[in-house]
Amino acid sequence: MIRPMLATDVPDVLALLTWMDDAPEREVFSPDARDPRELQTECEDNLCLVDVDDEGVLAYCALSPFRDGLVLEGPVSDGGHVQALLGRALAHTDGLPVYAFAAQENLPVRAALEGAGFAAMHTTDFYSAPLDRLTPHACAPAGHRIARRLPIAAYRELFKSSEDAWAGRLTWTPEQFDGHFARDDVRLVALLRGDQPVGFAELEFCPEDARADVTYLAVHPAERAQGYGLKLLALAAAEAETHPEVRTLRVRAHDHMKPARALYARAGFTHCRSIVTYMRDGDEDV
Structure with a gap:
């Protein structure tokens, strides 16, 4: 019944x-x-x-x-x-x-x-790597510095310039933005050249599974192909290492995101799971 x-x-x-x-x-x-x-x-x-x-x-x-x-x-x-x-x-x-x-x-x-x-929209693949494989490269490149906060305008600009489906974040109020990054399980690591952010990695900690997830990795399109993606992954791993119970870093990429997949392979990540996203149009008959 x-x-x-x-x-x-x-x-x-x-x-x-x-x-x-x-x-x-x-x-x-x-x-x-x-x-x-x-x-x-x-x-x-x-x-x-x-x-x-x-x-x-x-x-x-x-x-x-x-x-x-x-x-x-x-x-x-x-x-x-x-x-x-x-x-x-x-x-x-x-x-x-x-x-x-x-x-x-x-x-x-x-x-x-x-x-x-329901029709399949895309597949999202997840990849993981042990922190100690990534952290040896966790340092700022020459002429850059690491920041753990960004002004909301800079965050929005980087977010908007990078392809993703989380457009809802662009409408966050300053209070929502501050509240999100005030959470104990959320962390941001950004790379700046002078006062200009070139990219960031956003993490969420999952201590019960001994891992941290990179929920978003953004590099400004004008700054790509310079090794910032690899550097941000290493910095994210170092940030995750501040939680003693965390052992691995996990990332994700949709099936059309070939550059991201190539980046994760170069960094030493291995595939661990795949999720299929479906959608059913509102005008479908039941």
């Missing part, structure tokens, strides 16, 4: 999420919470659906706001009716586009998404 998620379903949904975590090929976009109270809070404002039988929850999915539309959490299923669950969720999209994310190896969910009218 497919129905809205109840508070009493939280332990079963957590068990299902833990089951997903146990195998990389089951990965989909899902709630961050792995604590009952946090999961219940995270789900409060979303449309959350479950497929249940006498034994408990077999499958879960949810819809939440994202970019210009909605994002699908899941489906996470261990024996549930995925196609029917998707159909129920998509009946509540109000004509908005819906995004979904699944591991490249998650063939059952990918087939269900495509059967529900």
